Amino acid sequence: MAHPSTYQPGSGFERWLDARLPVVRVMHDQFVVFPTPRNLNYWWTFGGILTFMLAVQIATGVVLAMHYVPTPEGAFDSVERIMRDVNWGWFLRYTHAVGASMFFLAVYIHTVRGLYYGSYKAPREVVWILGVLILLLMIATAFMGYSLVWGQMSFWAVTVITNLFSSLDAVIPGLGTKLVEWIWGGFSVGGPTLNRLYSLHYLFPFVIAGVVLLHIWALHIPGNNNPTGIDVKSAKDTVPFHPYYTIKDGFALVAFIVLFAAIVFYAPNLLGHPDNYVPANPLQTPPHIVPEWYFLPFYAILRAIPNKLLGVAALMTSISILFFVPWLDTSKVRSTSYRPIYKWFFWAFVLTCIALGYLGSQQPEGWYLIFGRVCTIYYFAFFLVVMPVTGLIERPRALPGSITESVLGPEESGEIEETKNTKETKATPPPAARKRKREEVL
């Protein structure tokens, strides 16, 4: 969707700057007049919401760091000092803590949207890969941030997660242990561990911000996908990003903030665990350790597998498999809306992820363990079997002739659009006729 720049520098200063550093031109071309498909639904607003959440987390995080003490003796008390004595400390800390959950809520919706509408398919593979990379960085950042509270859950989460690396002992004896001691900076989780987690927790968000820029850059080369999954054919299929999507994204963002604020102000500990209000005690593991809700599905996969090394491998694979989705999916159409068979498998996959989340919060025994294993198998089968196979055997439903047609129906769009199918669309008002039409997308 490369198009000639329409930016007209107004004042002398703007011309001067434009000749030297065309930031205003880039902003104008990419975020004001940028041609965006006119049919994006509300699931497309989460990109903007995520950008906002990253900004919120960085802003609150930087100020929390002004009060936080990264030592085993000082960490828990410094967090409580923020809650009690620092001006607005309770607001900043709850916003940051709840913000992490809201960030994950938004990123999961954003990912499922991309998965449903085939936004990972050519020519957007790099957009998708960068997105998965952001998700990985977010997981690391959230985990390290959670550890900083240095409550019981923090401490034991660090212990358990860092011990994942000791599974490498099964590959080369001694390697895992050496690696874990390197991560700890000692022979157990302690002061050096906390200090490095703090350092990296401060660093990673800025790395994320960098990858987000690349993600948006890569997106703006082909332009947005859309709910039909078909390509933009004419200017009529698009609207300028501003004001159409600035206002739509803005509305969705405010709605999202309403939910965010309701939790911060009225139930800030809703998504947390009481044990993390108990200071870390290296001599006593809490009876039930569970990660934050956004890690529960992965935790369930880890526990579904009885072998230590294989469990860790499954955990790692469950996320990294997303990198290969553009090539696992063999479908000719992008949007799941037009895929009658795959659609069922897709929603079964979403339900599986939710089920894994629930199972991750339960003790891995009896039926829970069995369900956990079934869900884990389906989780992987979805990527490794369903994606490649359904794409080959399934006959997609007819796609609309154009994005405009999908919005207005063939009659109205046919009037002004110069498509190859003008005659057919004009002649056949009932939608059934439209559905017969096949569209080549790829």
Added chain:
Amino acid sequence: MRSLSRLELLMAFLLALALPGVALAEDGSSAAAPPLGHDYPEIAHQSWSFTPPFGTYDNAQLQRGFRVYKEVCSNCHSMRLLSYRNLGEPGGPEFSPKAVEVLAGQVQVTDGPNEKGEMFQRPARPSDRFRSPFANDQLARNANSGALPPDLSVIAKAREGGPDYIYALLTGYRQPPAGFEVAQGMHYNAAFSGHQVAMPPPLSDGVIAYTDGTKPTLDNYARDVSAYLMWAAEPKLEERHQTGARVMIFLIVFLVIMYLAKRTVWTRLHHRDATHAA
């Protein structure tokens, strides 16, 4: 012209569901369901003055709760994150500044070293932290037949059920059911996980004299000290609820305006489509 789309309706519906759901969630207690089995007794919900979204602490109740803490709990339990000044701060028991000084002054704290290099005792000042009953955990264990009385500063947020749980625990001492072995030095409690708690029943009717006409019963003591501990764990709750009300009103008006603005902008597109199609 298009009015509300299906998705807009869905979002509105979800929000409508989420808001009261969030509002009903009790402060200080996590919604995460306790893991199944494993002796987690049901904790009954009590009615508290500080329930969101508009709840505030009952100053008189917190003052009574502080007395219960001071005269009973503080013999074994520390509250190391609190200072005497907190007792006079807004949104808490709100003792008068004079009363805070007197309350602090009744306690001797260790300070120093002085010019001679020696530690010395002096009356506490409002800026001092609450004095802990034991100098270290080992002493505390030693004095309590091996059990460590937990610090109570954030206990109301550190236990599933929060103040409901504390109330249930303090009123949960019973005769063990027939056949239930209670180990030596332990006490049967209906609310405690595993039903055996090292803490002997701390409260009973009449152990503390109330001066404000409240009945000096176990039930009232337990209720008051639970509320007091909730305040200690969440001293900014009132400020949070009040700020929240203002923020939510602002946001909801903002949301309506954004919706209208969004419709205004998109109507132009529909208008253009209509004129072109005609």
Added chain:
Amino acid sequence: MATYETPLNPTLEPDQEPTRRDVILIAASGFAAIGAAAALWPLLDQMNPDQSMLSLATTEVDISHVEAGQAITVMWRGKPIFIRHRTDQEIGKAKDVKLDDLVDPLARNANLPDDAPATDDNRAAKDREPWLVMIGICTHLGCIPKGQAVGDYKGQFGGWFCPCHGSQYDTAGRIRLGPAPQNLAIPPYSFASDTKIKIG
């Protein structure tokens, strides 16, 4: 039809009155601006001294062992407090100074009105002339002046001498020479007893 930009301009047509639809867009921008500004405040206010700082109000100092001619330095709110037991000679020297000779004519005494003149009476402790209690921070750029220890160089006025930029204070802690603009500040304090000073 590539002219999709022109009919969608959200701004006002030049000859049009603001209509309802424009008002709603202006209101939306206004709310966004107010919301952003309100959200910014906690991020800034958190840097102000917190409640535990504000409550660190008082320090009590035992001065029974401070002989005439000696001085001690104690901490109050993280600042050094100079407490000097002055000799009669030092008091006399301070009293002899004419107000007109002073760089800063104000007492800078938190226990007195703001416009109190910088006489020795207004600088020394009330009814306890030998005692001088001051915040030991040079009013120029915040260094701690020399003059507390017996062997320190005290400047040509016999009080304090700031090593950073050479400000000189007299035996009542008043600025006499150098770049400092004000006399050394006097904190709120009182004598709890003959041998105890309560600062703050």
